Amino acid sequence: MMTRDEALALDRADALAAFRARFALPDGVVYLDGNSLGALPKATPARLAAVIAQEWGDGLIRSWNRHGWIDLPRRVGDKIGRLIGARPGEVMVADSTSVNLFKLIAAALRLRPDRRVIVSERENFPTDLYVAQGLIELLGGRHELRLVTPNTLDAALDDEVALVLLTHVNYRSGRMHDMAAVTRRAHESGALMLWDLAHSAGALPVDLAGSDADLAVGCGYKYLNGGPGAPAFLYVAQRLQDSFRSPLTGWLGHAAPFDFDPLYRPAPGIASAIVGTPPILSLAALEIGVDLALEADMAAVRRKSLALSRLFIDLVAQDCAGLGLALASPARDEERGSQVSYAHDEGYAVMQALIARGVIGDFRQPDIIRLGLTPLYLRFVDLWNAAEILADIIATRAWDKPELKRRAKVV
Ligand SMILES: Cc1ncc(COP(=O)(O)O)c(C=O)c1O
Numbered sequence: 089m090m091t092r093d094e095a096l097a098l099d100r101a102d103a104l105a106a107f108r109a110r111f112a113l114p115d116g117v118v119y120l121d122g123n124s125l126g127a128l129p130k131a132t133p134a135r136l137a138a139v140i141a142q143e144w145g146d147g148l149i150r151s152w153n154r155h156g157w158i159d160l161p162r163r164v165g166d167k168i169g170r171l172i173g174a175r176p177g178e179v180m181v182a183d184s185t186s187v188n189l190f191k192l193i194a195a196a197l198r199l200r201p202d203r204r205v206i207v208s209e210r211e212n213f214p215t216d217l218y219v220a221q222g223l224i225e226l227l228g229g230r231h232e233l234r235l236v237t238p239n240t241l242d243a244a245l246d247d248e249v250a251l252v253l254l255t256h257v258n259y260r261s262g263r264m265h266d267m268a269a270v271t272r273r274a275h276e277s278g279a280l281m282l283w284d285l286a287h288s289a290g291a292l293p294v295d296l297a298g299s300d301a302d303l304a305v306g307c308g309y310k311y312l313n314g315g316p317g318a319p320a321f322l323y324v325a326q327r328l329q330d331s332f333r334s335p336l337t338g339w340l341g342h343a344a345p346f347d348f349d350p351l352y353r354p355a356p357g358i359a360s361a362i363v364g365t366p367p368i369l370s371l372a373a374l375e376i377g378v379d380l381a382l383e384a385d386m387a388a389v390r391r392k393s394l395a396l397s398r399l400f401i402d403l404v405a406q407d408c409a410g411l412g413l414a415l416a417s418p419a420r421d422e423e424r425g426s427q428v429s430y431a432h433d434e435g436y437a438v439m440q441a442l443i444a445r446g447v448i449g450d451f452r453q454p455d456i457i458r459l460g461l462t463p464l465y466l467r468f469v470d471l472w473n474a475a476e477i478l479a480d481i482i483a484t485r486a487w488d489k490p491e492l493k494r495r496a497k498v499v
Contacts, residue, residue, distance in 0.1 A: 089406050090399055095472035098399075104392055107464040110380060111313075118470045118477075120449040123259075123287055123427050123460025126313030132376045139372045151368075160371045161319075161362055167378045168312070168321050171386065172285060172304070173295035178323055180358045181308065181371060185286060185320040187336070188305040189219040191361055192322060193251065194335035196280045196303060197223070197231065199328070200250035207244050207279070208253040210235040211260065216253055216284055238263070241270070245277035252279050256294070257287035257425030260452045262417040264288075264425045268299040275300065286310060289321070290378075291426040291462075292393065293386040302328055308370075311426070311462060313377030319370050322361055329357035338363035384464060392463035393426040400428055400459070400471045407479035416456055430457045436495065437487040438478075444492070445481070447474045451499045 099105055111127045113119060119127060143151040152158045161181045169179035182188060193206065206220050217233065224231040236244045245252070252274040257264045267283065274281040282303040288294050290311030296304055302325050308318030324332050333354060339345050341360040343353045354360035401415060416429040432438050435455040442449060442457075449459040459474070481487055 089402065090472065092469065092472050095399065095468040098395070098468040102392065102468070103388055104384060104463055105467070107380070107384060108467065111465040113465060116446045118447045118474045119465070120447060120459040120461070120474060122313075122462030122465070123291070123310050123458070124450055125316055126290075126310055126377060126462065127465055128315070129313055129376050129380050131380075132315065132373050135376050136369060136373055139369060144368075157366075157368050160368060160375070161366045162359070164371055164375045164378060165321055165358075167375070167382060168289060168306075169323070171294070171312075171378070171381055172289050172306070172323070173293075173297050173299070174304075174323050175297060175326055177329075178296075178326055178358065179321050180361050181319050181321045181374065182362050182366065183320060184317075185284070185305050185307050186215045186219055187363075188320050188322040188361075189216055189253075189282075189284070190223060191334045191336055192282055192303045192305060192324070193220055193223055193253065195324075195332050196251040196282060197227070198333055198335075199280060199331060200278075203248055203250035203279070204231045205234050205246075205248045206231060206251045206253055207234045207236060207241070207249050209241075209255075209258075210237060211258060212253070212255050213259045213284065213286065216255060220253060238265075242273060245273060245279065247278060249274075249277050249279040251282055253282045253284075255284040255286065257291070257427070259287055260416070260456050260458065261429055262287070262425045262427035262458075264292075264418075264423055267294070267296075267301065271299045271301050287425050287427070290381045292390045296323055297325070301325065308374045308377070310460075312374065312381060314374030315370065315377070317370065318374045318377075319367055322358070324358045324361070332357065332360070334361045334363075336363045340364055340366075380464065389463045390426075393461050394421045394424075396461045396463065396466060396468065396471050397421075397424065397426075397428050399468060400475050403472065403475035404430070404478060407475065408482050411482045413457075413478075413482055426461045426463070428459045428461065430459075431455045432457055432482075434487055434493070436499065437489070437492040438481060439499075440492040441481045441487040441489075442474075442478060445477050447477050 165179035285306035289306040304323035308314035439451040
């Protein structure tokens with residue numbers, strides 16, 4: 089089993105090690121929650137200060153042209169596109185992931201008017217399911233949301249299915265779909281495929297174009313390190329852009345917004361997916377995070393992520409065997425995204441005990457201890473330390489205190 093010195097040796101040999109110094113991380117913390125809120129890039133405060141003082145303060149309204157504010161959603165979108173295998177012009181930054189889901193699910197149903205079923209997973213992130221349900225209600229209840237498990241997905245794909253809506257890496261378990269294979273199956277049934285990349289973009293290599301995916305959405309504040317509430321992105325494959333119609337027909341998605349024409353005419357392609365004025369400060373912060381991710385080789389990020397998770401899984405298997413902690417993520421590397429989850433009857437209290445000892449992850453209902461792995465700023469020794477602290481908490485039942493069981497508003 090790996091010793092602490094061996095973990096330190098892995099850090100010395102790590103080709104991505106230098107990235108850690110580019111992030112502001114508090115002392116004494118092992119941050120395993122970058123899959124919920126990414127860490128702060130050190131370049132972000134100065135960039136935001138400059139955008140605020142110079143571009144907003146001095147430039148005022150002129151900055152929409154002078155500093156290219158108006159093009160930021162597309163510019164940052166194209167950069168994210170390079171991380172997820174999209175071509176220029178296929179990705180736009182806008183709104184939240186939830187709002188982008190609304191736009192793309194609605195657009196997909198319009199593209200398949202003769203079909204009435206949306207297939208998704210019961211275990212999908214709730215917002216994906218809630219948005220689909222809300223849209224079905226809005227459309228008069230003619231459509232159906234068919235919820236499946238990974239094992240029943242194939243059987244659910246028939247000629248009624250308009251859209252398959254899946255999250256590439258499951259938020260709770262970290263289980264990862266084979267994007268190309270599932271997309272192929274969706275297409276064989278005549279359906280469109282929409283991927284939620286919330287736990288994929290910036291975490292591992294994604295090849296939307298190579299997988300022939302139709303539509304995708306994702307978050308800016310997780311592995312892209314764009315900051316709390318960072319704007320999200322959406323992807324529409326080039327071949328669908330002529331027929332793509334967003335249901336949210338705001339003025340900035342108009343073909344000529346500054347004509348102030350009373351009649352809506354969509355901008356060509358994905359440009360119509362912009363609804364209103366983009367959040368420039370948030371976009372400027374997101375661009376810093378995306379630029380950092382672009383400096384890294386995503387294949388190397390993936391290799392390190394798997395090595396980190398393997399180290400952790402092996403240590404926990406050794407130290408916590410028989411103590412009520414069950415691996416809730418796939419054991420096979422190729423089926424796991426960039427996180428490791430464990431089920432424990434007192435998962436919430438265990439997580440609070442971890443946080444009290446400087447190991448920050450999060451808890452997901454009903455019993456999941458969720459640990460996100462962000463190879464750009466995590467060291468092997470961090471995972472070694474975290475495994476040791478977890479083993480100590482489990483062995484000593486340090487979680488068994490009333491104050492650790494009291495639920496906060498955000499978990
Ligand atoms: C898979 C998935 N989709 C969407 C979201 C969140 O969407 P929003 O940014 O609209 O809150 C999350 C948040 O954790 C998520 O895990």
